[in-house]
Amino acid sequence: MTELDKIRNFSIVAHIDHGKSTLADRLIQETGTVEDRDMKEQLLDSMDIERERGITIKANTVRIDYKAENGETYVLNLIDTPGHVDFAYEVSRSMRAVEGSLLVVDSTQGVEAQTLANVYQAIDADHEIVPVLNKIDLPASDCDRVAEQIEDVIGIDATDAIQVSAKTGQGIRETLEAIVHKLPAPSGDRDAPLKAMLVDSWYDAYLGVIVLVRIMDGTLKKGMRVKFMSNGTLHHVDRIGVFRPAMQAVDVLGPGEIGFLTASIKQVRDTRVGDTITNDRNGTELALPGYKPAQPVVFCGLFPVDSAEFEDLRDAIDKLALNDASFSYEMETSAALGFGFRCGFLGLLHLEVIRDRIEREYNIELITTAPSVVYHVYMKGKEGIEGEMIELHNPADMPDMSKVDHIEEPRIKATILVPDEYLGDVLKLCQDRRGIQEDLTYAGSRAMVVYDLPLNEVVFDFYDRLKSVTKGYASFDYQMTGYREDNLVKMSVLVNDEPVDALSMMVHRDRAEMRGRAMCEKLKDLIPRHMFKIPIQAAIGGKVIARETLSALRKDVTAKCYGGDATRKRKLLDKQKAGKKKMRQFGKVDIPQEAFISALKMDS
Amino acid sequence: MDDWRNGGFGLYVHWPFCQAKCPYCDFNSHVTARIDQTKWAEAYRRELLRAAPQLSGRVLNTIFFGGGTPSLMHPDTVATVIDAAREIWPFSNDIEISLEANPTSVEAGRFVGYRDAGVNRISMGVQALNDEDLRRLGRMHSVSEARAAFDVARNCFDRVSFDLIYARQGQTIETWKAELNDALSMAIDHLSLYQLTIEAGTAFGDRYERGTLRDLPSDDNAADMYLATQEICEAHGLPAYEVSNHARPGAESRHNLIYWRYGDYLGVGPGAHGRLTLGGDRYATETYLQPGAWMEAVISGSGEAQRTLLSKDDASAEFLMMGMRLVEGLDMGRYRNISGKDLPADRIAHLVDLGMVETRDDRLIATDDGRAVLNAILRELLVE
Ligand SMILES: Nc1nc2c(ncn2[C@@H]2O[C@H](COP(=O)(O)OP(=O)(O)O)[C@@H](O)[C@H]2O)c(=O)[nH]1
Ligand SMILES: C[S@@+](CC[C@H](N)C(=O)[O-])C[C@H]1O[C@@H](n2cnc3c(N)ncnc32)[C@H](O)[C@@H]1O
Ligand code: SF4
Ligand SMILES: [Mg+2]
Numbered sequence: 001m002t003e004l005d006k007i008r009n010f011s012i013v014a015h016i017d018h019g020k021s022t023l024a025d026r027l028i029q030e031t032g033t034v035e036d037r038d039m040k041e042q043l044l045d046s047m048d049i050e051r052e053r054g055i056t057i058k059a060n061t062v063r064i065d066y067k068a069e070n071g072e073t074y075v076l077n078l079i080d081t082p083g084h085v086d087f088a089y090e091v092s093r094s095m096r097a098v099e100g101s102l103l104v105v106d107s108t109q110g111v112e113a114q115t116l117a118n119v120y121q122a123i124d125a126d127h128e129i130v131p132v133l134n135k136i137d138l139p140a141s142d143c144d145r146v147a148e149q150i151e152d153v154i155g156i157d158a159t160d161a162i163q164v165s166a167k168t169g170q171g172i173r174e175t176l177e178a179i180v181h182k183l184p185a186p187s188g189d190r191d192a193p194l195k196a197m198l199v200d201s202w203y204d205a206y207l208g209v210i211v212l213v214r215i216m217d218g219t220l221k222k223g224m225r226v227k228f229m230s231n232g233t234l235h236h237v238d239r240i241g242v243f244r245p246a247m248q249a250v251d252v253l254g255p256g257e258i259g260f261l262t263a264s265i266k267q268v269r270d271t272r273v274g275d276t277i278t279n280d281r282n283g284t285e286l287a288l289p290g291y292k293p294a295q296p297v298v299f300c301g302l303f304p305v306d307s308a309e310f311e312d313l314r315d316a317i318d319k320l321a322l323n324d325a326s327f328s329y330e331m332e333t334s335a336a337l338g339f340g341f342r343c344g345f346l347g348l349l350h351l352e353v354i355r356d357r358i359e360r361e362y363n364i365e366l367i368t369t370a371p372s373v374v375y376h377v378y379m380k381g382k383e384g385i386e387g388e389m390i391e392l393h394n395p396a397d398m399p400d401m402s403k404v405d406h407i408e409e410p411r412i413k414a415t416i417l418v419p420d421e422y423l424g425d426v427l428k429l430c431q432d433r434r435g436i437q438e439d440l441t442y443a444g445s446r447a448m449v450v451y452d453l454p455l456n457e458v459v460f461d462f463y464d465r466l467k468s469v470t471k472g473y474a475s476f477d478y479q480m481t482g483y484r485e486d487n488l489v490k491m492s493v494l495v496n497d498e499p500v501d502a503l504s505m506m507v508h509r510d511r512a513e514m515r516g517r518a519m520c521e522k523l524k525d526l527i528p529r530h531m532f533k534i535p536i537q538a539a540i541g542g543k544v545i546a547r548e549t550l551s552a553l554r555k556d557v558t559a560k561c562y563g564g565d566a567t568r569k570r571k572l573l574d575k576q577k578a579g580k581k582k583m584r585q586f587g588k589v590d591i592p593q594e595a596f597i598s599a600l601k602m603d604s
Numbered sequence: 605m606d607d608w609r610n611g612g613f614g615l616y617v618h619w620p621f622c623q624a625k626c627p628y629c630d631f632n633s634h635v636t637a638r639i640d641q642t643k644w645a646e647a648y649r650r651e652l653l654r655a656a657p658q659l660s661g662r663v664l665n666t667i668f669f670g671g672g673t674p675s676l677m678h679p680d681t682v683a684t685v686i687d688a689a690r691e692i693w694p695f696s697n698d699i700e701i702s703l704e705a706n707p708t709s710v711e712a713g714r715f716v717g718y719r720d721a722g723v724n725r726i727s728m729g730v731q732a733l734n735d736e737d738l739r740r741l742g743r744m745h746s747v748s749e750a751r752a753a754f755d756v757a758r759n760c761f762d763r764v765s766f767d768l769i770y771a772r773q774g775q776t777i778e779t780w781k782a783e784l785n786d787a788l789s790m791a792i793d794h795l796s797l798y799q800l801t802i803e804a805g806t807a808f809g810d811r812y813e814r815g816t817l818r819d820l821p822s823d824d825n826a827a828d829m830y831l832a833t834q835e836i837c838e839a840h841g842l843p844a845y846e847v848s849n850h851a852r853p854g855a856e857s858r859h860n861l862i863y864w865r866y867g868d869y870l871g872v873g874p875g876a877h878g879r880l881t882l883g884g885d886r887y888a889t890e891t892y893l894q895p896g897a898w899m900e901a902v903i904s905g906s907g908e909a910q911r912t913l914l915s916k917d918d919a920s921a922e923f924l925m926m927g928m929r930l931v932e933g934l935d936m937g938r939y940r941n942i943s944g945k946d947l948p949a950d951r952i953a954h955l956v957d958l959g960m961v962e963t964r965d966d967r968l969i970a971t972d973d974g975r976a977v978l979n980a981i982l983r984e985l986l987v988e
Contacts, residue, residue, distance in 0.1 A: 555823045555824075557979055564871070566888070
């Protein structure tokens with residue numbers, strides 16, 4: 001157990017590629033935590049553990065012993081988080097497990113959107129923040145300008161910012177000294193009942209579920225029985241230890257310390273980030289504040305391309321879910337796509353990662369339907385009784401509009417940093433997406449805009465569009481803010497007069513015609529011609545708001561076909577058979593699977 | 605009775621050499637400086653003798669010399685092949701022996717020789733009736749040269765057909781109609797009219813990929829040209845009997861009918877395919893593709909590279925793909941026999957509703973509109 005005043009717990013916040021991993025490597029190396037011969041690059045990122053943790057990786061941690069200039073030895077615990085917005089909740093938990101942050105900014109680049117989003121999390125967690133200007137070895141480095149930017153944009157004092165090159169090692173000692181002298185020691189009562197925060201957890205093939213904890217009060221020892229307060233489950237602790245960064249067993253963890261426990265837990269699902277762990281008897285009454293179960297915000301349908309693979313898909317999803325509590329799923333049947341699953345994710349990245357894993361690791365080709373957010377549909381009340389609220393995860397389930405009182409949609413606060421010359425395009429894009437401007441300031445030659453936007457307008461292709469209109473120079477981050485009522489309607493799509501459930505979507509009434517027209521035009525290009533003409537319509541309720549006609553196929557014949565061509569032709573047909581498997585039939589019309597996703601990408 | 609007898613038995617002889625490679629062509633054709641005609645004649649003869657034992661007792665209905673450019677064959681080479689065949693199989697009384705010829709003056713000079721060897725039908729690759737387009741198609745002849753060669757041919761042979769390629773770059777429905785009328789005034793009793801197909805791996809294919817093959821008619825214009833072609837030829841007494849082939853009734857290419865009626869054919873020469881019914885089973889055969897490799901294989905015993913037993917599904921699919929090309933349509937009773945099951949009645953009903961096919965006397969027949977989209981019909985009928 002370490003004395004409280006000899007412990008410093010911190011995280012590193014940075015925009016991607018500003019040097020967080022490299023700096024962590026240098027800190028580990030400088031303090032001799034890892035022998036030089038075992039040192040490899042991006043040490044925290046390349047741990048075996050990380051690979052096994054797969055996508056639910058939220059925190060890496062390392063315990064560093066540092067002998068300071070004052071002769072005292074300190075224990076420094078670094079928690080490293082990927083910092084993607086999809087995992088904002090997990091990141092905020094990790095932040096609450098430490099007292100301070102190093103704010104790493106690339107001195108050749110300056111502050112970016114992710115820097116901001118992450119630093120606000122640190123400020124929210126009451127961190128002491130030490131600015132670090134990295135990459136000073138590069139000629140383009142401009143520390144004065146970037147320090148000024150940190151003060152202007154973030155509003156923290158950067159006069160004592162440390163100038164570092166994580167590459168050459170310059171400034172690393174100063175950084176370690178700053179951690180010891182500028183960051184506060186943790187507080188806690190070793191004689192109180194155990195109160196530990198569950199920071200993260202992941203599955204290990206040998207040890208079962210490994211739980212990363214921060215001790216707030218009391219002590220954690222091997223052999224103890226502990227209680228997880230969110231669900232009251234009891235566990236026998238069979239191992240405790242710390243990461244250096246390899247696992248190392250210890251006898252006891254006291255207040256302020258960060259380490260792990262294992263307790264023969266089978267599923268990550270049974271451990272919840274943010275939960276409070278205490279003694280099974282005479283434990284603390286007061287759980288740590290702020291625990292909330294993960295809430296999926298983006299939903300989509302996943303269907304096997306080959307409907308015979310449905311059971312394989314079920315298997316794959318079951319397995320992935322065991323290790324990822326933030327991912328929800330239920331069976332879905334679609335007239336168009338057959339049997340599949342409606343799945344909920346923390347965000348688009350999370351969606352993509354899970355989808356890719358199913359396709360790659362389980363070798364199942366998937367049709368992904370358009371992502372949708374969760375709408376709050378308020379039903380009309382009866383005789384003074386207030387109508388109920390329905391959480392709508394799938395536009396296909398939208399109740400009859402005549403029974404609906406109003407609909408609310410989730411909104412976000414988006415922060416975008418962009419060079420001046422692209423500002424006009426960015427404002428137009430946000431405006432087109434029903435955004436409400438909240439702030440516009442300048443940081444040097446770059447503008448920072450803050451928009452209140454409907455999440456629905458962002459989930460599909462906002463980021464792609466932003467990158468394309470700014471040639472990749474904009475940085476973007478967002479945070480969920482809450483629900484707001486708007487004039488929302490369900491738009492259905494009819495192909496050859498048959499509704500295609502997988503293409504229906506919620507849209508703002510004012511944008512319905514535009515979306516409907518774009519959708520019909522897109523589909524006209526995506527659906528191959530058939531032997532008859534096909535009307536393609538968008539409708540709200542029974543009212544058609546847009547219409548296109550796909551004309552009939554008139555020429556598709558092999559001009560020459562003689563003796564030798566029989567084989568060739570038969571092979572061609574076999575290929576077409578395979579191709580047809582990837583189509584879905586609606587009445588008499590075959591729709592290729594790409595249509596479901598491509599149709600929803602807006603080019604405007 | 606073996607099913608192939610409904611189609612007949614023919615011999616296909618592939619000659620793999622050309623004077624130059626045309627930019628649209630993906631046939632097995634090669635350009636070489638010297639060809640040892642005697643060696644090739646002998647190789648064909650050996651191949652026929654090799655195949656003979658398994659095909660004994662058959663009567664030969666047709667022989668077809670295709671290419672490449674068979675009009676580069678020496679008449680003696682042609683004679684060797686025909687004589688060898690005659691020694692193996694009795695010829696039917698009306699045996700048809702065709703040869704594909706390129707219409708240059710040099711080749712026209714060999715026509716008499718071919719006739720004396722036994723050839724009784726010539727199919728000439730005229731391709732276009734305007735010099736500018738012939739150049740674009742990479743052809744070695746001019747229109748006047750083609751006309752002259754055609755006149756030589758009709759003086760030597762009772763049956764002469766020629767090929768045109770249409771839906772070419774820059775062609776409109778009007779210019780095509782004019783060219784077609786021109787062609788019909790020249791034609792005797794048979795015409796092959798192919799819409800230009802852009803084949804992957806050819807010079808046209810590469811230019812198409814790069815977007816530099818300009819002014820090709822749109823699919824809709826090509827469809828209009830196709831329908832106009834059906835009407836005009838019909839009005840001139842040369843109705844279509846197959847997707848791209850037109851003839852005065854009775855003047856059809858009997859060899860090609862064997863393919864479309866799914867008869868048996870022996871294929872010899874590099875890259876030649878065959879369909880042979882042996883012991884009640886249908887086999888697909890293929891020879892070595894490269895002339896050199898084929899020649900070596902023949903010398904060491906057999907030019908055949910592959911023989912595949914066709915399943916009921918494969919054979920019935922081939923029968924359907926070939927048979928539906930014909931205006932006479934497909935005998936559904938035969939389909940049942942080959943496949944062991946019926947064509948899907950609901951799909952046929954749907955196609956009838958759309959005006960794509962008709963059924964008559966247990967035959968399934970594509971309409972004019974239907975033949976223009978035959979691939980879509982086949983997909984509908986064959987893909988579950
Ligand atoms: N020249 C120079 N390059 C650096 C420095 N620190 C990091 N880099 C490079 O910047 C890139 C991104 O660094 P990384 O540590 O992966 O950034 P992260 O995304 O914040 O973890 C890598 O190519 C590093 O080698 C530095 O101080 N100087
Ligand atoms: C096997 S080729 C050989 C005939 C001969 N060598 C000639 O070129 O005249 C037979 C016919 O196929 C047609 N043909 C070849 N390639 C074609 C293509 N890409 N598109 C349409 N027709 C084609 C031509 O009309 C040609 O006359
Ligand atoms: S079109 Fe005829 S001449 Fe031209 S390359 Fe092909 S086979 Fe030879
Ligand atoms: Mg990194």
